[in-house]
Amino acid sequence: MKMSRLIGALLCLLFLFASRCDSADQCEEDPNNKGCVCVFDKKSVDLRSLGHKDGTAAFSVVGSDKATYYYNPCKGFTEKDCKDVAGCQKDGRSYRSIGTPDKASFNTADNGAVSIAYIGGNGGRNMVVNLVCKKSQNKPEFGFVGETSKNQYTFNLTSVCACPGDCTENGPSGGGHSGKGGSGSHHSKASRIGIPGLVVLSLFLIAVTAYCVIGMIVMRVKYDKTGGDVIPNKRLWFALPSLVKDGVVLTFTPCRAACNKGGGYSKM
Incomplete structure (x- = not known):
C-alpha cells in the first residue's frame, strides 16, 4: 500500500514537471x-x-x-x-x-x-x-x-x-x-512539454525499465517464480492505469484553475 502511494506521488510529480501551464505559451x-x-x-x-x-x-x-x-x-x-x-x-x-x-x-x-x-x-x-x-x-x-x-x-x-x-x-x-x-x-511537442519535462520523463522511463529487468531476475533466480509471478509487485502494475489517472487529475486540476484565474479571453 505504501508502495502504491509512493508510485502515485511520483507520477503526480512527473506530470507536474512534464506539463506547462498554458500561460507560459x-x-x-x-x-x-x-x-x-x-x-x-x-x-x-x-x-x-x-x-x-x-x-x-x-x-x-x-x-x-x-x-x-x-x-x-x-x-x-x-x-x-x-x-x-x-x-x-x-x-x-x-x-x-x-x-x-x-x-x-x-x-x-x-x-x-x-x-x-x-x-x-x-x-x-x-x-x-x-x-x-x-x-x-x-x-x-x-x-x-x-x-x-x-x-x-x-x-x-x-x-x-x-x-x-x-x-x-x-x-x-x-x-x-x-x-x-x-x-x-x-509549437513542437518538445516546446510544449519543455526540456525539464523531457529530462524527467527520460529518467523515469530508464528507472522503470531498470526496476522491471532487475526485479524479474531477482524473482526468477532468488524466489524461483515463473510466468506472470515473475513480475515484481504485479498487483501494483495492474493498478498503474488508475494511479496515472489520479496523478493527472491531481496535477492538471490546480494548474488549469491557476491559468484560468490569470484572465484572458477564453470563450467566444
Whole structure:
C-alpha cells in the first residue's frame, strides 16, 4: 500500500514537471505596437502590413445579420459616426463603434491560436478577431463569424501574417510561402512539454525499465517464480492505469484553475 502511494506521488510529480501551464505559451504583446504585434517564442505575430495608415478601414464584410462591418488592424479609422475606431458596425443608417484600438488585447488559446479582443464600443459593444494562420494566404481574408454573445461580434482574419515569424512591418518575410497552412498549434511537442519535462520523463522511463529487468531476475533466480509471478509487485502494475489517472487529475486540476484565474479571453 505504501508502495502504491509512493508510485502515485511520483507520477503526480512527473506530470507536474512534464506539463506547462498554458500561460507560459501566451503571445506577449509588444508594448511599442499595441494591438498590432505580439511575440510568441521569439517569433512575432505581426499585423502591421495588413492595416491602412490613412484613416480608412482595410476590411469590410457583410454579416449574416445583414449589417456591414469594417475593421482595420493597428491604426484607428473613421467611418461616418465611428471615430478613431478599430471596428465599426453599419446597421441601416446607423454607424456604431464595436471596439477601439487603444483597448485591444491579445489572447492565446490552448492550442496556440491567437485572437485580439477589442472593447470600448458604443453601448457596450465589443469585437474579437481570431487570427487564422494560413501560410499560403498572402492576401488576407476577413470573415464574419457571428454575434457570439450579446453585443460581442466575432470575426476571422485569415492570413500568413497570423503565423509567427512569417511577416514583418513590410509584409510576408518569405517564411509564409511554403508548407501547409493551419490555424492552431504551431509549437513542437518538445516546446510544449519543455526540456525539464523531457529530462524527467527520460529518467523515469530508464528507472522503470531498470526496476522491471532487475526485479524479474531477482524473482526468477532468488524466489524461483515463473510466468506472470515473475513480475515484481504485479498487483501494483495492474493498478498503474488508475494511479496515472489520479496523478493527472491531481496535477492538471490546480494548474488549469491557476491559468484560468490569470484572465484572458477564453470563450467566444
